Amino acid sequence: MRHFLDLKQNKRPIIHTFVCLGVDEYECASIYSLEDSRIIEWANAWIDVGWDPVVLTEKDAKLHPKYDKYVKQLKDAKMPTIRCHRYLRYIAMSMQDDGGWYADPSVIPLYPSESFDSDGSKLPNGGNFTVHHGDYANANLFSGSNNGWNAVTSAIIDDHELMSDVALLSILTRKSPDAYYRKQSIINTNHFLDSDLKPDVANCTIFDSKLAAIISDQSLESKYTIKDYQIAIKKAIHMCTPIIYTFFMEEYTNKITEVRSPTDIEEWKKAWMEAGWQPVVLSLEDAIKHTKYHELKEILDRGAIQKHDHEKMCFYRWLAVAVSGGGFMADYDVYPLDIDSNTYGRILPNNGKLTSHCGHSPCLVSGNEAEWNRIIPLLLYNLNKHNDQHWSDSIATRALVFLGQIISERQLVNVHEVHNNALLSDNSQSSGVKKTCEATQDKLAVHFSHFSCKKALFCDKDRSTVLSKWLDHWRRYCNKGKHIHYNIGSI
Numbered sequence: 001m002r003h004f005l006d007l008k009q010n011k012r013p014i015i016h017t018f019v020c021l022g023v024d025e026y027e028c029a030s031i032y033s034l035e036d037s038r039i040i041e042w043a044n045a046w047i048d049v050g051w052d053p054v055v056l057t058e059k060d061a062k063l064h065p066k067y068d069k070y071v072k073q074l075k076d077a078k079m080p081t082i083r084c085h086r087y088l089r090y091i092a093m094s095m096q097d098d099g100g101w102y103a104d105p106s107v108i109p110l111y112p113s114e115s116f117d118s119d120g121s122k123l124p125n126g127g128n129f130t131v132h133h134g135d136y137a138n139a140n141l142f143s144g145s146n147n148g149w150n151a152v153t154s155a156i157i158d159d160h161e162l163m164s165d166v167a168l169l170s171i172l173t174r175k176s177p178d179a180y181y182r183k184q185s186i187i188n189t190n191h192f193l194d195s196d197l198k199p200d201v202a203n204c205t206i207f208d209s210k211l212a213a214i215i216s217d218q219s220l221e222s223k224y225t226i227k228d229y230q231i232a233i234k235k236a237i238h239m240c241t242p243i244i245y246t247f248f249m250e251e252y253t254n255k256i257t258e259v260r261s262p263t264d265i266e267e268w269k270k271a272w273m274e275a276g277w278q279p280v281v282l283s284l285e286d287a288i289k290h291t292k293y294h295e296l297k298e299i300l301d302r303g304a305i306q307k308h309d310h311e312k313m314c315f316y317r318w319l320a321v322a323v324s325g326g327g328f329m330a331d332y333d334v335y336p337l338d339i340d341s342n343t344y345g346r347i348l349p350n351n352g353k354l355t356s357h358c359g360h361s362p363c364l365v366s367g368n369e370a371e372w373n374r375i376i377p378l379l380l381y382n383l384n385k386h387n388d389q390h391w392s393d394s395i396a397t398r399a400l401v402f403l404g405q406i407i408s409e410r411q412l413v414n415v416h417e418v419h420n421n422a423l424l425s426d427n428s429q430s431s432g433v434k435k436t437c438e439a440t441q442d443k444l445a446v447h448f449s450h451f452s453c454k455k456a457l458f459c460d461k462d463r464s465t466v467l468s469k470w471l472d473h474w475r476r477y478c479n480k481g482k483h484i485h486y487n488i489g490s491i
Contacts, residue, residue, distance in 0.1 A: 002034045002055040004043045012052040013113050016102045017042065018089035021057050041226035042105045048230070050113035060092040067091060070157050077163045086165055087156060094153040097146060099127065104140035106215045107186065108230055110237060116211055123148075125181045131169055132185035132211065139169055141186050141212055151179065185211040189219065189229060197224055197232040204240035208342065241278040242345020245324065246332040247317030248281050263464040268332040271471055276341030281332075284313070286320035292376050293319055299380060303387035314362075314393040315383065318376055326352075326369035330445065333463060334363050334412070335471050338479065339444040355407040357444055360398040364412055364445055378405055411444040415470070416455035418446070423473050424458070437478035446474075 005012070019039060033039075034055055043053040061067055074087060093102050100123070101116065109116075124130055127145030129152045144152070152172065159168050172180040187210045194200045215229050248265055269279040287293055296315060305311040321329045327348070344366075349355050352368030354375050367375075382396045401408045418439040422432025440446065448467050453459040459466050 001057065001060050003052070004047060004054075005052050012050055013116070014054050014100050015046045015051040016054050016056055016093060016096065016100060017105050018056045018061075018085055018092050018102070019105065020085035020088060038105055038220065038226060041230075042108065045108040045226060045230045046103075049109050049111065051109070056089070056092040056096075058088060058092075060095055061088040063095045064091045064153075066157055073157070073160070074163075079163065090149065090153045090156055090165070093142075093144075094146070094149040096149070099123070099144050099146040099149045102142045103212060104214075106217065106220060107140050107212050108215070108226060108233070109212050110187075110207065110210055110233060124183070128179055128181055129172075130181040130183055131173060132183050133214075134182065134184045138188075138214060139166065140214060184209060187213050189213050189215050189233065192236050193229075193232050197228060199232065199236035199239050201236055201239055204346065207237060207240055238278065241276065242341050243280050243325075243327050244272050244277040244336075245280050245282055245321050245327065245329045247283070247313065247320055247329070248332060249284055249313050265332055267464045267468050268335070271335045271468060272330075275336040275339065277328075277336065277345065280324070282317065282320035282324060284316055284320075286324055287316040290319035290323040290376075292380065296380055296383075299384050299387060303383070304390050305392070308390075311390075311392050315379070315396075318372070318379060318393065321365075322369065322372035322376055326367055326372040328364070328366045329362075330365075331363045331447070331449075333448045333450075333467075334358075334445050335448065335467060337413075337440055337443050337445050337474070344444070349409075350407050353407055354405075355409055356397060356401065357409050357411040358447065359408055359410045359412075360401050361394050362397045363447055363449075375400065375405060378403075412447055413440055413443045413445075414447050414449065414452040415459065416452045419456045419458065419470075421458070423477065424470065433477050436474070440474065440478055446471075 017039075019034065019036075021033070034057075039055060043055070046053045064070075070087070070091065074084065079087075089102065089104075093099065123143050123145055125143075127148050129144035129148035130142065131139050132141035132143065133139045152169075155172060156165055156168060169180070173182045187206060191206060192199060192201050213229075213233055215226065219229075220226070246265075246268065250262065265281060269281070272279040293316075296319065300306060300312045300315060317329065321327070328344070348366050348368055349357075350366075352366075352371055354367035354371040355365065356362055357364040357366065378400055379393070379396055382399050383391055386395075397406060400406045418436050420430075420432035420436050422430035423436045425432075427433065448459055448463055450463075453463060459470070
């Protein structure tokens, strides 16, 4: 057995694999050293997303009391020795006190450990043995408690007829569905990468409910390494990650907040990335690309808010999102709650009709590209009509809601309406935490506006890392890991 991390400091979930080194008379090796580059790269791929990789060998399998009997059984059946690892991996895993997750060395994760039911430490299906591949012939990702692994190992050892783990797994999951489970949690890299490892994704739904990817043996024998595949997989998933836009121009921020604004932006990006979104920060340079830019600029430059740069930027952001293809736009003090990227990112609410999810305020807006461009002439007309007044984009949005041009939904909460200091006290039993959880249930996002933070107090002086701390606690106590941490990291 080989560990790659310092166990004294490590609290990560464990992912096991098995390598048959052929250290005795039973020559089963395809890899002859735990220092083999493929094993090191496999381990690093899992370490990168929050796991503690552990490599098991024949020495671990030999601890099983029926090891010698089973090896003799395989020899008597004239089982090809190269296939020995397929059987010994079950025996080695059954000797792990807590059972756990297992992946062949050709399997690497798509997402961080948090996507594997909580954080990878909670086994799916109550710990019953689970095959995470629909194709039994390529079964190479499993999970189960010690009891689950022992159950399947006993069935394999007692099988004197089939002598095939593939056939036996098929029978077990079919005849005993309450004890043995089958899930479609793995995808072959050939389904979304071409021969040059370039993403070839025709339909992003292929990643739905998937946890890991398998690299075929033929592919691993090519010029590309597991690390190459890891990078290519990140790029493919990145292409399918829905975008959340915000708009930011540091030179136009309020003087009081300009020092901390860059930090605010980074924390905002981190929050949305952890929720499975691809955060994109737009600027005036994007707005300038829109055909309506000069018309809007002319209206703003002669209006009552001509010297109010912040108000002007709020109008320009509509153009920036429209020219970027539409979708979701959020203020950079709006943080995600129960806004699942797979649900809301792929199919826009209300069939893509322009929708304000903050009621009459445009702090979280969604719509397809056509809808964003449809609303801009109406926005400009409304602004021009009231150009002699201090007319913000919030007031214009409210007017267009009343005219039925923008759908208004109240799916966001202001932090002062739901915050209770108990949420940050590390006490999940507190009644204050329960009140916060109830008040935020099914809400898409939370707004940490300056007004709201002044009332909530805890975020009045610092809205950057404090907001991330609040969100972490909310996820821990209220959301229980739901819809979070599908972040693919940087590429």
